[in-house]
Amino acid sequence: MSDFTSAEMMSVTAARALTNDMTCFVGIGVPSEAANLARLTHAPDVTLIYESGTLQTKPDVLPLSIGDGELCESALTTVSVPEMFRYWLQGGHVSVGFLGTAQLDRYANINTTLIGDYLEPQVRLPGGGGAPEIGTNAQEVFITVKQSKRTFVKDVDFITTVGFGRDGKARDNVPNIGRGPTVVITDLCILKPDPDTKELVVTSLHPGVTREQVIDATGWEIRFAEQLAVTPAPSARELEVLRDLKARTDAHHAAQQ
Amino acid sequence: MAEFLTLQEAVSRHIHDGDTVCMEGFTHLIPFAAGHEVIRQEKRDLTLVRMTPDLIYDQMIGAGCAKKLIFSWGGNPGVGSLHRLRDAVEKGWPNKLEILEHSHAAMACAYEAGAAGLPLAILRGYVGSDLPKVNDQIKFIECPFSGERLAAVPSIRPDVAVIHAQRADRKGNVLVEGIIGIQKEVVLAAKRSIVTVEEVVDDLNAGVNACVLPSWAITSIVVAPRGASPSYALGYYDRDNAFYKEWDGIARDRETFQAWLKENVFEKGAA
Numbered sequence: 001m002s003d004f005t006s007a008e009m010m011s012v013t014a015a016r017a018l019t020n021d022m023t024c025f026v027g028i029g030v031p032s033e034a035a036n037l038a039r040l041t042h043a044p045d046v047t048l049i050y051e052s053g054t055l056q057t058k059p060d061v062l063p064l065s066i067g068d069g070e071l072c073e074s075a076l077t078t079v080s081v082p083e084m085f086r087y088w089l090q091g092g093h094v095s096v097g098f099l100g101t102a103q104l105d106r107y108a109n110i111n112t113t114l115i116g117d118y119l120e121p122q123v124r125l126p127g128g129g130g131a132p133e134i135g136t137n138a139q140e141v142f143i144t145v146k147q148s149k150r151t152f153v154k155d156v157d158f159i160t161t162v163g164f165g166r167d168g169k170a171r172d173n174v175p176n177i178g179r180g181p182t183v184v185i186t187d188l189c190i191l192k193p194d195p196d197t198k199e200l201v202v203t204s205l206h207p208g209v210t211r212e213q214v215i216d217a218t219g220w221e222i223r224f225a226e227q228l229a230v231t232p233a234p235s236a237r238e239l240e241v242l243r244d245l246k247a248r249t250d251a252h253h254a255a256q257q
Numbered sequence: 258m259a260e261f262l263t264l265q266e267a268v269s270r271h272i273h274d275g276d277t278v279c280m281e282g283f284t285h286l287i288p289f290a291a292g293h294e295v296i297r298q299e300k301r302d303l304t305l306v307r308m309t310p311d312l313i314y315d316q317m318i319g320a321g322c323a324k325k326l327i328f329s330w331g332g333n334p335g336v337g338s339l340h341r342l343r344d345a346v347e348k349g350w351p352n353k354l355e356i357l358e359h360s361h362a363a364m365a366c367a368y369e370a371g372a373a374g375l376p377l378a379i380l381r382g383y384v385g386s387d388l389p390k391v392n393d394q395i396k397f398i399e400c401p402f403s404g405e406r407l408a409a410v411p412s413i414r415p416d417v418a419v420i421h422a423q424r425a426d427r428k429g430n431v432l433v434e435g436i437i438g439i440q441k442e443v444v445l446a447a448k449r450s451i452v453t454v455e456e457v458v459d460d461l462n463a464g465v466n467a468c469v470l471p472s473w474a475i476t477s478i479v480v481a482p483r484g485a486s487p488s489y490a491l492g493y494y495d496r497d498n499a500f501y502k503e504w505d506g507i508a509r510d511r512e513t514f515q516a517w518l519k520e521n522v523f524e525k526g527a528a
Binding site: 054066067082127159162 | 283284285308309328329330331332334335336338339342343346347358359360361362363365366368369380381382383384385386387388391405435436437438439441442468489491495496498499501
């Protein structure tokens with residue numbers, strides 16, 4: 001039996017994808033949790049940027065919103081939103097965009113706009129925010145999302161932020177954009193795009209997870225790499241730092257009530 | 258020179274039915290007090306523009322002030338949906354709401370272009386996205402120098418900009434600190450502007466490169482302490498994250514929302 005949850009497994013694995021020399025444009029939610037866990041463990045010098053304009057920020061607790069005061073007060077500097085998107089992101093200073101999503105498809109396209117038809121949606125989601133340009137102007141993109149048939153669909157209802165398009169070729173011959181998604185981290189496994197077709201392939205199963213579980217949680221015929229790895233379990237230190245961070249965050253937000 | 262007015266006067270004089278209104282503030286310094294005054298004065302058919310509609314537009318949409326919304330991220334940050342926005346889009350309650358949807362980068366560029374007096378903004382954006390299929394205000398142009406295909410969107414030049422800031426001096430010069438968002442751009446892009454402030458001081462004590470809006474670039478200033486709550490004003494009060502969570506329950510149901518609106522907006526009156 002494991003002494004960590006699948007959500008912790010996902011956060012720790014996502015954190016490990018970041019290294020000290022990266023400049024990471026961070027989305028709220030699991031990406032923010034993972035990016036700060038990386039900063040508090042193996043990557044103390046990783047540069048975190050939030051779209052509210054906070055450059056090189058080191059929050060003590062996780063922000064609820066992308067623009068909490070904590071992010072600004074612990075940042076090296078805070079710039080305007082146009083400057084953030086034009087100079088820092090579009091200008092090529094972001095190595096990794098770290099995104100979550102509501103729906104993801106086999107070509108790593110992201111849908112955060114709606115479920116159903118655009119004019120008569122079944123479910124209206126918040127929309128693109130910074131993601132459409134983070135997805136193409138960052139040098140590469142990491143995606144983290146809880147895996148289920150609802151989130152992992154063959155074709156997203158709407159491409160908010162392009163992965164590799166409907167045919168895997170959307171980035172071909174487009175100048176001056178990044179490589180796109182290079183890894184997807186879920187609560188079950190790690191997936192990477194096939195170098196040729198760009199279809200997502202499972203490269204590593206988290207400890208105790210079976211192929212059947214992954215198949216059951218995927219809305220298309222998922223492929224597995226020939227050399228299928230097992231993701232290393234979280235270390236005691238990683239779990240301790242993550243749990244402290246979450247407890248600190250909960251206490252901070254509760255104290256405001 | 259900016260004119261000092263009461264909130265009631267400023268909204269009554271500068272915001273008219275049918276106007277295009279930008280009430281900005283990126284998570285920080287959201288002008289809630291002004292939004293509530295717009296609701297109280299029952300302004301109608303507004304085209305509301307804001308990168309993140311947030312609770313302020315959820316309230317105004319639910320109160321029936323809007324006919325159209327131009328935005329780039331329509332959620333309750335860190336919490337979930339904006340239920341009044343969704344109810345208007347999905348069910349047409351209290352009235353049908355037309356939406357025009359962008360990305361943050363495009364809207365930030367469009368505000369900047371508006372401030373710069375240009376008709377359009379150009380960005381390396383929307384590559385591979387379906388958004389251009391549902392928003393006819395997103396076009397692509399070819400760079401005349403490099404041949405690169407780039408996205409173009411019209412600049413935002415609203416009738417009225419409304420922002421909140423920390424303080425003004427007695428002449429009406431305004432200092433904005435912290436997450437400055439697109440506060441400066443939206444005021445300069447607009448025909449008229451209302452700036453609500455926490456307080457008026459003798460000296461702004463602004464650093465040489467601080468974000469300062471000169472009095473002659475602003476139409477009117479209103480003193481509205483805690484005017485950004487439940488968002489926050491750096492140096493004055495924190496974001497009321499608990500209320501943002503609570504809003505989810507209030508806004509989910511039409512009757513609960515209307516009761517909240519009656520008690521907290523209509524019956525409280527202008528500050």
